[in-house]
Amino acid sequence: MGILDSIPHVTAELPHRPWPRAIVTEAGWQAAIDRLVEGGLTLLGFWGEPTAVHMAMLDGVSAEIAVVTYECTAGTFPSVASPHPPALRLERTIHDLFGLVPAVADDLRPWLDHYAWGKSYPLSGRNASRDVRPYQFLPAEGEALHQVAVGPVHAGIIEPGHFRFTANGEHVVRLEQWLGYTHKGIESLMQGASLEAAAKLANRTSGDSAVAYAFAFACAVESALQIEVPRQATLLRALMAELERLANHLGDIGAICNDASFALMHAQTGILRERCLRAANVAFGHRLMMDVIVPGGVTRDIAPDGVSALHALLAELRKVFPRLIELYDNTASLQDRTVTTGIVKAEYARQFGAGGYVGRASGRDFDARRVIAYAPYDSLSFEVPVLQAGDVNARVWIRIREVEQSVELIEQILRQLGPGELETALPPRIGRDSCEGMALTEAFRGDVLVWLRLDGELRVERCHLRDASWFQWPLLETAIEGNIIADFPLCNKSFNCSYSGADL
């Protein structure tokens, strides 16, 4: 079993699917951290339970995945973030929610906990309280530095978060993000929820990725229960996922150009985005296609006039989009703003396991649709664009290429759709205490991970949802360094990280 061969473990005989999970001792946990630090493995997820912590890891070469679990008998666990910075915000979150203490942590400032919940460590099951201390931003020293505080309420119609810039004149010396403002307690609401209620929550973890989350949640449940979904249902799921990708990428391409004061592109892609949402509404009865994907399959077939609506959409995109690409490519004043702006180093993209266009614009060749090859992508043909430059321009081009790929994918799926079963019935209960499943799907901004444990009555005992943004937000801090403050909106939009998805 690959990854676990090199990590000493106590037992791997756990009902965890489709990838193995093993309970490890301190030595095993340390060995896993060492593999992450040396770069042999990539951190896919890191989450807590009241008395345990779990790490999901990916072997980028063999595409193998495994989960290791450390049981925190003394309420502590060896810190992952100290040697491996990509784990930092997740580790601070584990402490905020469960009260488990990473030893020895370099940074244990609260992340999601803004001392407003009326209790500390809300998922720990204990009544411990935490000392309230004002949030300390990291220092920046030097002559003539000044700070600019932005948010949580921003100037545009976007999600809330706080950005603290330290600048020397116009140039950003340090950006530090402080998020958590949209923390809704989704993991606690998941506990004890029926699959139906839990799927609704998954749909609304990050509204722009409703389909991707619902898809991942459903796959995790189906893995746990070891059930197969009818072919027609998987095709419809992918159809919705590609429509969601199209709508978001089109919106982003326009919004990035708009932040470079090129409103024409924004107006044009806004029209195309609206056409996508309208086609989605005709085909699936909801503009964002919420609540169509459920564990076991999908709740409805594509509407009879949905197929022609989608063909009309594809025809429109094929006619208009090439002209917009040309417009982007031939407008020197726009290129002047996007080329060499906000560079993410390839080394950071690899170390952080950055997914989506952030990773793929900086040379990280990972797309869950191809690497995990979950159904139906194992039988569809598509390319995964990868660029090396890592700037705003490269992140725009990845989106442009992915729009083209999604158009082709939708075409392929429409050809394969036929009459067919939409759902596999779930068993009313399972013949044991619990079962566990995990899944990864590719949302428009990167891979979404869902891990869950169901009890014997198929209620959710624990569920953790990990947005791609966890590993992208920190790279935005690196990308803006040395750029001017006025280019921050442009860089930020080129990342378009989720606040709600990462705040949970």
Added chain:
Amino acid sequence: MRKTLLESLTHGSLTEPAPAPDDSALAELATKVDRAAQARLGRSLAIREVDAGSCNGCELEIHALSNAFYDIERFGLRFVASPRHADVLLVTGPVTKNMRQALERTYNATPDPKWVVAVGGCAIDGGIFRGSYACVGGVSDTVPVDLHIKGCPPSPTDLLKGLLALLEHVSGKG
């Protein structure tokens, strides 16, 4: 670029006729008559959007109001960058406890007369996030609300119907 610009001049407009103001919104607003404020504002409203912990679904549809199909500015409704320039706060989300103070401060920074429109199922009563240790509940538990627009998320047409009802009300026609 020339071709794209020319086409948008020569081809017909994409902008759709205005929907009728929402009746239930008019009814909700009818209970809140403030003639003096109405006289001062006329037929134009500046809107400040505040995400108080939404999933971002409502924001996507609020954004769509500015596209060529809905073109919200033709009604005298426009989005502004600061609450100090706003007549209306458009609030989404189940008001997370981490956002409560920011929402209150935004409300206090908005000059009178002002209206608060709560958008989406979460903003009415917390929606599916109700009961969480991290959420307050509906927007009206934190600041006074004049109008609710339902939906998860409400479609741009639903949003427009509600906002047009508010505009009618403010201009004394409701």
